Amino acid sequence: MTRNSLSRKPIITNASINAGLTLVTASTYDESSHHASCTRASYLGTDPMRIAYLDCFSGISGDMFLGALVDAGVPFELFEGTVSALEVGVALERSRVTRNGLSATKIDVLVNGQKDLPREEFPSEQREKQEHKARHEHSHARSLASILKIIAAVPIGDSAKKTSSAIFTALAEAEAKVHDIDIEQVHFHEVGAADAIVDIVCAAVGAEELKVEQILASPLNVGGGTVHCAHGVMPVPAPATLELLRGVPIYSGEVQNELVTPTGAAIARTLVSRYVPRPLMTTDKVGYGAGSRDFAGHSNVLRLVIGESNNAPQPAQTSRHEPPTEEIIILEANLDDLNPQVIGYVVDLLLCAGALDVFTTAAQMKKGRPGTLLTALAAPGLEARLRDILFSETSTLGVRTRREERYVLARRHETVRTAWGDIRIKIGSLNGADSNAAPEYEDCRRIATVHRVPLKTVMEEVLRLYLDKKNG
Numbered sequence: 001m002t003r004n005s006l007s008r009k010p011i012i013t014n015a016s017i018n019a020g021l022t023l024v025t026a027s028t029y030d031e032s033s034h035h036a037s038c039t040r041a042s043y044l045g046t047d048p049m050r051i052a053y054l055d056c057f058s059g060i061s062g063d064m065f066l067g068a069l070v071d072a073g074v075p076f077e078l079f080e081g082t083v084s085a086l087e088v089g090v091a092l093e094r095s096r097v098t099r100n101g102l103s104a105t106k107i108d109v110l111v112n113g114q115k116d117l118p119r120e121e122f123p124s125e126q127r128e129k130q131e132h133k134a135r136h137e138h139s140h141a142r143s144l145a146s147i148l149k150i151i152a153a154v155p156i157g158d159s160a161k162k163t164s165s166a167i168f169t170a171l172a173e174a175e176a177k178v179h180d181i182d183i184e185q186v187h188f189h190e191v192g193a194a195d196a197i198v199d200i201v202c203a204a205v206g207a208e209e210l211k212v213e214q215i216l217a218s219p220l221n222v223g224g225g226t227v228h229c230a231h232g233v234m235p236v237p238a239p240a241t242l243e244l245l246r247g248v249p250i251y252s253g254e255v256q257n258e259l260v261t262p263t264g265a266a267i268a269r270t271l272v273s274r275y276v277p278r279p280l281m282t283t284d285k286v287g288y289g290a291g292s293r294d295f296a297g298h299s300n301v302l303r304l305v306i307g308e309s310n311n312a313p314q315p316a317q318t319s320r321h322e323p324p325t326e327e328i329i330i331l332e333a334n335l336d337d338l339n340p341q342v343i344g345y346v347v348d349l350l351l352c353a354g355a356l357d358v359f360t361t362a363a364q365m366k367k368g369r370p371g372t373l374l375t376a377l378a379a380p381g382l383e384a385r386l387r388d389i390l391f392s393e394t395s396t397l398g399v400r401t402r403r404e405e406r407y408v409l410a411r412r413h414e415t416v417r418t419a420w421g422d423i424r425i426k427i428g429s430l431n432g433a434d435s436n437a438a439p440e441y442e443d444c445r446r447i448a449t450v451h452r453v454p455l456k457t458v459m460e461e462v463l464r465l466y467l468d469k470k471n472g
Contacts, residue, residue, distance in 0.1 A: 055303035059259025062199025072287025104288035141187035163204035223259035281309035336371030
């Protein structure tokens with residue numbers, strides 16, 4: 001029975017509790033004086049799904065998410081035990097606060113007894129000290145590898161470990177992208193501090209404790225203005241935050257402050273299946289997590305609603321959200337009168353100039369001549385450089401270009417120790433689940449050459465060792 005099939009004036013005649021579901025019998029009056037009745041289960045459909053919905057009208061941060069979880073019933077003691085097991089020298093504090101008159105739970109992470117302030121609320125002299133300290137202690141900052149080791153050692157469930165690792169990996173990839181460095185070079189002088197480790201690991205543990213099948217969310221209010229960080233003044237959303245929010249519906253409201261932090265963006269990207277208007281659902285629990293600031297005329301809270309619905313959008317069977325996308329430029333040239341040796345040389349030139357990939361396709365040209373279609377993929381900013389190479393180094397009279405969008409998996413490198421030496425392996429993952437793994441060709445070729453071992457043997461051994469370690 002759909003909502004439209006009910007009259008505009010339902011009369012509730014009976015209610016009871018059965019197996020956790022409230023069964024409601026409704027007598028309705030319509031113009032034909034017909035009567036109808038339904039239960040909550042039949043109104044929603046069969047087999048209702050337990051879901052959580054995040055109202056992000058004031059953005060999201062790590063502490064707001066933890067506050068909403070506790071307010072909705074996740075035991076605070078669960079977080080205290082997790083923090084103690086992490087052994088990173090911090091403590092949690094819970095308090096009841098109001099934000100523009102709305103009561104909410106505030107969770108603070110205390111590092112050396114001090115609460116973490118929003119980045120733009122540091123007094124100027126304290127901000128200078130923080131930025132100087134970040135630059136001075138960069139060599140002592142935590143790398144992604146060291147953080148993943150901390151997560152691997154903490155006594156929490158495997159699912160929570162994978163989620164925590166996925167969140168931090170997403171952060172590292174975003175930082176690497178906006179600063180144009182390898183992921184191994186990323187050091188978390190901001191997001192990798194002890195408070196962020198606590199926020200992210202507790203977020204993963206708390207989300208698992210909800211025991212829901214999906215987490216949905218509204219579009220994110222990112223705020224506006226500028227924010228101070230270790231790299232100076234940045235626009236809101238900060239570059240790493242915006243990188244994390246590729247493909248996510250965002251907007252800027254009246255509040256001109258940072259409302260979505262990098263940690264909050266990474267949590268949302270990893271946990272949220274879809275960004276949709278509020279779905280048809282019955283509400284079981286509601287939690288409000290407070291942000292650090294109290295704005296006039298705006299309740300700075302994250303609302304978490306938990307309930308049941310069978311009308312929630314179904315996730316793809318292989319992932320909980322679409323993989324991130326990026327724009328690329330594609331350059332093509334038809335070649336039918338060029339020495340094949342030159343084509344190989346040009347491919348190398350294009351790759352050295354920054355092309356993401358270069359490949360050739362056999363083609364039949366006019367007058368039946370065999371030819372080659374040369375294709376290069378690159379970041380849009382490299383279009384002119386690669387086009388010049390094609391014109392100067394080949395015989396083509398024209399280069400076609402177009403812009404396209406491609407989906408990309410999260411990528412990282414791990415090192416596999418073999419009997420011949422260390423070899424890197426590239427791993428692609430989606431939602432924290434590894435889906436592809438490939439040994440680095442140059443590493444394998446070097447090992448094969450030095451030790452006079454067949455290349456295929458080296459590659460097979462690297463994969464075997466990696467899978468043995470992964471599968472325990």
